[in-house]
Amino acid sequence: xxxxxxxxxxxxxxxxxxxxxxxxxxxxxxxxxxxxxxxxxxxxxxxxxxxxxxxxxxxxxxxxxxxxxxxxxxxxxxxxxxxxxxxxxxxxxxxxxxxxxxxxxxxxxxxxxxxxxxxxxxxxxxxxxxxxxxxxxxxxxxxxxxxxxxxxxxxxxxxxxxxxxxxx
Amino acid sequence: xxxxxxxxxxxxxxxxxxxxxxxxxxxxxxxxxxxxxxxxxxxxxxxxxxxxxxxxxxxxxxxxxxxxxxxxxxxxxxxxxxxxxxxxxxxxxxxxxxxxxxxxxxxxxxxxxxxxxxxxxxxxxxxxxxxxxxxxxxxxxxxxxxxxxxxxxxxxxxxxxxxxxxx
Numbered sequence: 001x002x003x004x005x006x007x008x009x010x011x012x013x014x015x016x017x018x019x020x021x022x023x024x025x026x027x028x029x030x031x032x033x034x035x036x037x038x039x040x041x042x043x044x045x046x047x048x049x050x051x052x053x054x055x056x057x058x059x060x061x062x063x064x065x066x067x068x069x070x071x072x073x074x075x076x077x078x079x080x081x082x083x084x085x086x087x088x089x090x091x092x093x094x095x096x097x098x099x100x101x102x103x104x105x106x107x108x109x110x111x112x113x114x115x116x117x118x119x120x121x122x123x124x125x126x127x128x129x130x131x132x133x134x135x136x137x138x139x140x141x142x143x144x145x146x147x148x149x150x151x152x153x154x155x156x157x158x159x160x161x162x163x164x165x166x167x168x
Numbered sequence: 169x170x171x172x173x174x175x176x177x178x179x180x181x182x183x184x185x186x187x188x189x190x191x192x193x194x195x196x197x198x199x200x201x202x203x204x205x206x207x208x209x210x211x212x213x214x215x216x217x218x219x220x221x222x223x224x225x226x227x228x229x230x231x232x233x234x235x236x237x238x239x240x241x242x243x244x245x246x247x248x249x250x251x252x253x254x255x256x257x258x259x260x261x262x263x264x265x266x267x268x269x270x271x272x273x274x275x276x277x278x279x280x281x282x283x284x285x286x287x288x289x290x291x292x293x294x295x296x297x298x299x300x301x302x303x304x305x306x307x308x309x310x311x312x313x314x315x316x317x318x319x320x321x322x323x324x325x326x327x328x329x330x331x332x333x334x335x
Contacts, residue, residue: 030329034322037202038209041321045210048239059235062227070224156206157199164195 003099010094022092029092036085040159043078044152046071047113050120051145054131056138064141065128072121079114102165106158113151120144175259187257194257201250205324207243209317211236216317218302219285219310225300258331267330271323278316285309 013019022028052058053067090097097103120141123130131141178184187193217223218232255262262268285306302310 030325031322034318034325037206037325038318038321041206041210042213043210044203044206045214045239048207048210049214049235052235052239058238059231061231066226070227074223153203156203160199160202161195164192 003101003104006098007095010098013091013094016091019091019094022088029089032085032088036082036089039078039081039085040156042074043082044156046074046078047117047148047152051148054120054141054145056142063128064131065124068121068124072117075117097162100162100165102158102161106155106162109151109154109158113148113155116144116148116151120148171263172260175263178256179259181256183253184256184259187253194254197250197253201247201254204243204247204250205321207239208247209321211240211243212313212317215240216310216314219306220314221300221302221307229302229306261331262327265327265331267323267326271320271327274316274320274323278313278320281309281312281316285313 014023049071050068053060053062053064086097120131127133131137179188187197214224214236215232218225218227218229224232255268
């Protein structure tokens with residue numbers, strides 16, 4: 001399946017009344033993009049705070065589990081806002097995103113990043129000390145942090161490149 | 169006007185010309201600018217929400233600042249650097265753009281607000297920095313900061329839409 005096969009769907013969506021409204025009211029797209037980017041700010045900053053703690057960079061007086069508990073809700077509660085604002089932008093200009101290989105890349109990176117976040121979070125449910133218990137656990141925690149950071153940077157970069165790469 | 173002469177010569181420098189004319193340089197610098205600003209705004213928001221008594225309540229204000237502010241300043245330096253490069257590529261246009269001007273004013277106000285906070289931090293932080301409910305003056309500063317940064321992000325986006333570049 002190629003992205004071009006989405007052509008009829010994109011054409012239909014772009015012709016719907018809701019899409020037409022979003023396109024014609026000038027402030028909607030920049031306002032929704034602003035909300036989208038502010039929510040991205042909440043996610044990546046929360047991710048960075050957890051990752052820095054996993055790497056042992058910065059203050060270490062609070063255990064990993066406490067830092068994770070403080071910031072993980074911001075990551076997960078942001079996702080529905082990101083999907084909603086992202087969906088508005090897609091409805092406004094369907095082929096700009098849906099037929100864009102960079103958008104597909106961004107979604108792939110997002111799935112990986114969510115997986116890495118769960119890999120950090122789920123073991124903490126068994127024990128608050130899970131990532132502190134041995135040298136090998138601490139190494140794995142560092143590895144999780146080091147794989148999480150480039151994924152989120154990639155998501156942000158891909159997000160910006162959607163504007164510059166043409167849909168296929 | 170002398171400012172315009174300066175902006176024109178900035179725009180004529182070899183690096184500004186390269187950013188303007190190269191197909192990928194501008195978007196790549198923009199990528200780093202977006203990364204930097206998400207970390208600036210996100211880290212400041214962590215601090216603001218703590219000052220408002222909304223989040224991180226199990227952490228003191230001073231402890232929160234210690235963890236967050238190094239991120240803020242590093243990211244801010246990157247945002248200024250990348251923002252200056254983007255600005256240079258089209259300096260005369262950006263300088264006259266309404267949203268760009270408002271953005272600079274709001275960033276200045278955010279800096280003043282932060283300065284006011286540090287004046288208070290020097291005074292009474294020991295007595296309230298572990299309290300769940302922060303004093304009214306701390307909550308005002310946190311709230312004002314949050315509003316300013318939302319405005320700064322919005323202006324940044326509106327610059328893109330009011331100047332003829334891919335958005």
